[in-house]
Amino acid sequence: MSTAVETLDKLERRITITLPLADVQAEVEKRLKIRARTAKAPGFRPGKVPMKMVAQQYGYQVETEVLNDKVGRAFSDAATENNLRVAGLPKIEPKSGEGVAEGAVAFDATFEVYPEVRIGDLSTAEVERVTTEVSDAEIDKTIDILRKQRVHYHVKGEQGAHGDGGADQSAQSGDRVTVDFVGRIDGVEFQGGKADDYAFVLGEGRMLPEFEAAATGLKVGESKTFPLPFPADYHGKDVAGKTAEFTITMKKIEWAHMPEVDAEFAKSLGIADGDLAKMREDIRTNLEREVKNRVKAKTKDSVMDALIKASELDVPKALVEQDVERLVEMTRQDMAQRGMNAKDMPFPPELFTPQAERRVRLGLILAEVVKTNNLQATPEQVKAQVEDFAQSYEDPQQVLKYYYSDRRRLAEVEALVLEENVVNYVLSKAKVTDKPVAFDELMGNNAQA
Structure with missing residues (x-):
């Protein structure tokens, strides 16, 4: 058996593997004899099938x-002999022709090797470190959001424990209204353009x-007819870009009552x-934890760039192709979890290639920085991170048990710690x-939801 290594490109290599045909045949015969001990065939007892029949049945396999x-x-x-760090799986193809010695079989294995990673002078690198403060105003906004999440409605004009909604009995922003409506295009009703007892909250943007x-x-009992032009990109293709005439009739108006900020709240x-x-301190602690995580994420992105x-x-x-496959599979799984049938849905690789290329590039860079500067995650750091999660x-204690009972989960934490060490x-x-x-900018305006 002999091998030779060729350099085809910066990272691409080819190894030609030559095997003595006699060695291959000897090993095939050896394995067929072992297979013959349990081989079965019609008319023969197990283990008594003639070798010729065994070879015919199992020889190719x-x-x-x-x-x-x-x-x-x-x-x-x-x-190993040539100190090659193989990246991905090799492509192996049989070789024939003048380059193959008599009494031998040869194969070409084409593959890539891991690159040399050269890290420049980091003292000249520019990084933005994000900072964000959690003030009383943010706590007040969060409390308002929590109040809105617990809103309940009362019919306007009906006296109750929280009042009657005020003197204005007309529908206003924030009210939940129930209407009947019918829409027509060129005098003809269209599918989806009619409903009875349809409820929605004014100001939430649910309707056009x-x-x-x-x-x-x-007010309740009043009707109104008005033109409504549908946007050209409206999801209903039959009406997109067209103008309909709608008539709505107000059936019920309910005003929103948010809970008071008191002990019960x-x-x-x-x-x-x-x-x-x-309560305020608890909200502050949760907000500061979320801010800390988002700040770290944005700073990490700047460091990685x-x-x-x-x-x-x-x-x-x-490696990029392998990561594209992983991203495609992750996308399929995510869509399946959302109730979508993505099993046979085509996903063009080019959709994922830029992301995969960046992920692979960063992975190689991080590995080099960690190796060169001894930044591996220590058990103490991993434990501290898990305790922070908990x-x-x-x-x-249940959270600690959750992570330490599964090596894969712990490996995910180790990867996070390693990234933080690099950052x-x-x-x-x-x-x-x-x-x-x-x-608000850091939270993506979620605080105003």
Whole structure:
């Protein structure tokens, strides 16, 4: 058996593997004899089938197994002997012609190797470190959101424990209205353009603006007819770009009552004694934890961008292709969890290639930074991270058990710690600019939902 290594491109290599045919045949015969001990055939007892019949039945399969084993072992040995770090799986093809010695079989194994990763001078790298403060205003906004989540409605004009909704009995923004409506295009009703006892909240944007504007100001029993132009990109293709004439009739108007910020409200948020100061402190703690995570994520993104900019390397195509496959499968699983049938849905690889290429590039860069600077995650760091996760749960010990009972879960935590080690290392070397970011901007305006 002999091997030779050729350089085809920056990362692409080819190994020619030559095997003595006699060795292959000897191993095939050996395995067929073993197979013959239990082989079955009509008219013969198990283990008594003639070798010729065994060879006819299993010969091709066994020969394929032998070649796969020998070629795989030879490829592994050659890679080790030549100090080759193979990236991805090799493409192995049989070789024929003048280059193959008599009495031998040969195969070409084409593959890529891991690149040399060159990290530039990180002292010249520029990184933005995001900072965000949680003030009393953010706590007040969060309390308002929590109140809106617990809103309940009362019929306008009917006296109750919380009043009658005021003197204005017309529908206004924030009211929940129930209407009958019918829409016509060129005098003809269309599918989906009619409903009875349809309820929605004015101002939430659930209906088209013209529809909400027409409903606003109406009182119970009043009707209004108005034109409604559907947008060209409206989801209903039959009416997209057309103008309909709608008539709506107001059936019921309910005003929104949000709970008062009192002890009962605090208890509904898990504050057993209803202490409002404890409630605010609890909200602050949760907001600060979320802010901390988002700040870290944005700073990490800036660090990763800086590392990519400061590094030079060629990215193995095989690793990118493997990651594209992983991203496609993750997308299928995500869609399936959302109740969508994505089993046979085509996903063009080019949709995922840029993301996969960045992921692979970063993975190679991070591995080099960790190896060069000894930034591996320590058991103490991993434990501290798990304990930090556990703080937001009622039973922290159960969270610790959850992670430490599964090596894969713990490996995910180790990866997070490793990334944080890299981020901290780069921040200690790079030119860091603190960038204040408003709370609402950091949270993606979720605080105003």
